Amino acid sequence: MTSAMTAPATMIPWKAAKPRDNKVVMTIGDSFAKQVRFDASSIASFALLTGDTNPLHHDAIYAAQTRFGGIIASGSHITALMTGMVAGHFSDKGLNVGLDFSFRFQAPVRLNDLVQMRWTVTGRMPKMSLKGDIVTLEGEAVRSDGIVAVSATAHVLLLG
Numbered sequence: 001m002t003s004a005m006t007a008p009a010t011m012i013p014w015k016a017a018k019p020r021d022n023k024v025v026m027t028i029g030d031s032f033a034k035q036v037r038f039d040a041s042s043i044a045s046f047a048l049l050t051g052d053t054n055p056l057h058h059d060a061i062y063a064a065q066t067r068f069g070g071i072i073a074s075g076s077h078i079t080a081l082m083t084g085m086v087a088g089h090f091s092d093k094g095l096n097v098g099l100d101f102s103f104r105f106q107a108p109v110r111l112n113d114l115v116q117m118r119w120t121v122t123g124r125m126p127k128m129s130l131k132g133d134i135v136t137l138e139g140e141a142v143r144s145d146g147i148v149a150v151s152a153t154a155h156v157l158l159l160g
Contacts (some may be wrong), residue, residue, distance in 0.1 A: 005078075009018065011067065026121060028123065029120065029121065030121045031118055031119060032085065032089045032118070032119055033116060033117060033118035035116050035142045036114070037115075037116070037119060038115065039112060040076075040111055042077075043071055043077065046073075048078070050074070052076065056068060056074075057074050058071070058086070068108050068110070069110075071110065071111040072110055073108075075150075076102070078103075078109055078141055079101070079103050079150070082103070082117055082119070082141060085100065086119060086137065086154055086156060090156060090158065094158060095155050096157060096159065097156070097159070099155040101152060101154045102154070103150055104150065104151045105150055106147075106150065107143070107147045107149045109141070109149045110143075114144040115141050115142065116142075117141045122136045122137060124136070127157070130157055132157050132158050133158045134156070134158075135155070135157075136151065136154070137148055137152075137154040140152065
């Protein structure tokens, strides 16, 4: 997500800003983040609610005998939280629709991991045929030990 050479930030007035938000500007490089602790209850509940009965998410004895050494969060749990962050971030700025999300799982999120989830705006392209702007984002979920568990990209349509 970071490079040795960083382009200067570009200010982008958001034409879909609500009247009360007439000073809303999006800057390439803007980011938003939150921390999430993955406890046993949230891991098991999310997995079971989504039909994921893999014992890695709720059976401590089974999970302890695997290469993971214990309970891990399901990939869909992490990606659902990351996807929701994007929708929530842009929802107070105007109508938006997620176009696509891509996730790469790089390391497990273990029981009681504190994970920093972060998205960064990396681009914007007007899309006349969709009557809005497509915003490109890069994201990651980083465990407290500094390991990137999930990396992501997204495209969101901001409707004018």
